[in-house]
Amino acid sequence: MKLQEIIDKIESFAPLAMACEGDNPGLMFGKRDKEIERVLVALDVDMGVIREAAEKGADLIVTHHPLMFDPIRQINEETPAGRCLLELAENDIALYSAHTNLDSAKGGLNDIFADKLGISGTKPIEITYTDENGTDYGIGRVGAIEKETTLADFATFVCKCFDLPSTNFVGDGNAKVKTVAVCSGSGADMISKKLAAEADVYVTGDVKYSGARKFASLDLNLITAGHYETEICAMEVFKEILSGCPLEIICSKANKNVFNYTEG
Ligand code: FE
Numbered sequence: 001m002k003l004q005e006i007i008d009k010i011e012s013f014a015p016l017a018m019a020c021e022g023d024n025p026g027l028m029f030g031k032r033d034k035e036i037e038r039v040l041v042a043l044d045v046d047m048g049v050i051r052e053a054a055e056k057g058a059d060l061i062v063t064h065h066p067l068m069f070d071p072i073r074q075i076n077e078e079t080p081a082g083r084c085l086l087e088l089a090e091n092d093i094a095l096y097s098a099h100t101n102l103d104s105a106k107g108g109l110n111d112i113f114a115d116k117l118g119i120s121g122t123k124p125i126e127i128t129y130t131d132e133n134g135t136d137y138g139i140g141r142v143g144a145i146e147k148e149t150t151l152a153d154f155a156t157f158v159c160k161c162f163d164l165p166s167t168n169f170v171g172d173g174n175a176k177v178k179t180v181a182v183c184s185g186s187g188a189d190m191i192s193k194k195l196a197a198e199a200d201v202y203v204t205g206d207v208k209y210s211g212a213r214k215f216a217s218l219d220l221n222l223i224t225a226g227h228y229e230t231e232i233c234a235m236e237v238f239k240e241i242l243s244g245c246p247l248e249i250i251c252s253k254a255n256k257n258v259f260n261y262t263e264g
Contacts, residue, residue, distance in 0.1 A: 001246055003060060003094055004032040006039070010062070013241045014098045014105035018129040018137050023100045024066045029085060030094025036060045041238040042252035043231055045095060050084060052254040054091040061088075062242075064109070064234035066097040102234060104128050104137045109184040112233050114141040116161050117203065119180050125190050140183035140190050142199050151175040151201060155223050158203055162229040165261050170212050171221030177201050184230040188214075196220040205230040228257040 007027060019025050040058040042049050044065045053061050068081050075082045088095055103109045104124070114122045125140030149157070152173030159167050177200045183190050187204030188211035195202065196218040205227035207215070215222040235251045242249055 001036050002032070003027075003030060003034040003036050003096075006036055006060065006062075006242065006245070006247070007032070007096060009245065010096070010098050010238070010241055011101075014101040014108060015129070016101055018104040019099060019101040020126075020128055020139060024069050025097050025099040025101050028067050028095040028097055029088050030060070030096070034059065034094055036094070036247065038248045038250065039238075039242065040250045040252055041235045041242075042255040043228065043234050044255055045084060045097075046080070046255075047083060047087060048254040049252050050087045050091065050093065052252060053093050054087075056250055058093060058250060060094045060096065062238050063095070063097045064099060064102060064231055066099050067095060098238075100128070100139060102237065103139055103184055106137065108237065109231055109234060110139065110141045110182065112237070113182045113184050113203075113230055114143060117158065117180060117182060118145050119143040119182065120146070125181060125183065125195060140181060140187060142179065142181040142195070144179050145177070148176055148178040151177050151221050151223075153177075154180075154201060158223050158225050162225045164226060164229060165263075167223055167225060168212075169221065169223045170215050171201070171219075175200065175221055177221070185227050191215060191218065191220065193218060226257075226259070228259065232257075 036059045038058045039060045040053040042063045045063045045067050075085050077083050120143055122141040122143035124138030127136045127138040129137045151171050154177045155169040179199045181199035181202045183204045185205045188207040201221040203223045239249050
């Protein structure tokens with residue numbers, strides 16, 4: 001199967017037009033007419049993931065996080081991205097990434113996040129794309145859970161859903177939770193007065209201390225569920241998109257959470 005046919009398949013699920021401004025999804029490295037038989041899917045790409053792909057004979061790596069955001073002026077061994085590009089070239093492996101377009105897509109990372117927490121009747125928090133039928137797509141989801149609960153209990157539920165030993169939350173543990181907003185990955189920038197008025201709690205991957213204080217100042221309760229934890233499902237999404245194609249799809253084992261948790 002040609003690389004471009006794989007790209008068409010991914011982009012019919014997650015059109016590039018659904019990506020946020022300033023994002024860099026798409027073909028990171030490789031020739032569009034390259035013949036592909038084996039694909040390694042991952043959340044991130046680094047030297048470990050590229051070596052894994054080479055060992056397993058993959059012709060293509062598909063990731064959620066793009067390798068590059070900023071323009072590169074030199075490709076050499078002195079930068080992580082340069083080392084990765086050289087390794088890809090040496091092993092004749094192409095690299096493709098679907099980032100915020102995959103977050104936005106129907107059935108993409110934010111829909112999976114909302115489903116996992118039992119949130120229904122969702123709409124995007126920030127619209128990135130409107131189709132010809134007037135349907136909005138975008139980043140984050142806001143909707144309601146079936147049964148009202150408390151912030152502390154909901155935080156415990158989030159831990160269970162994402163297999164976290166504990167989580168940080170902002171707000172009064174006794175506060176009522178019925179409307180819930182979610183955003184996979186780093187969602188601190190989505191904060192607004194409108195969101196604070198719409199949602200009882202906002203659940204995202206990670207937020208800095210200064211960002212968390214902004215949530216507190218708007219009285220918007222916050223729970224963090226881990227960047228890796230809320231986005232590792234990207235591997236399964238890619239696998240699903242490419243199922244039925246004459247390809248062998250391998251989920252990366254080398255792509256682990258960069259954060260470790262202490263025991264106890
Ligand atoms: Fe992310």
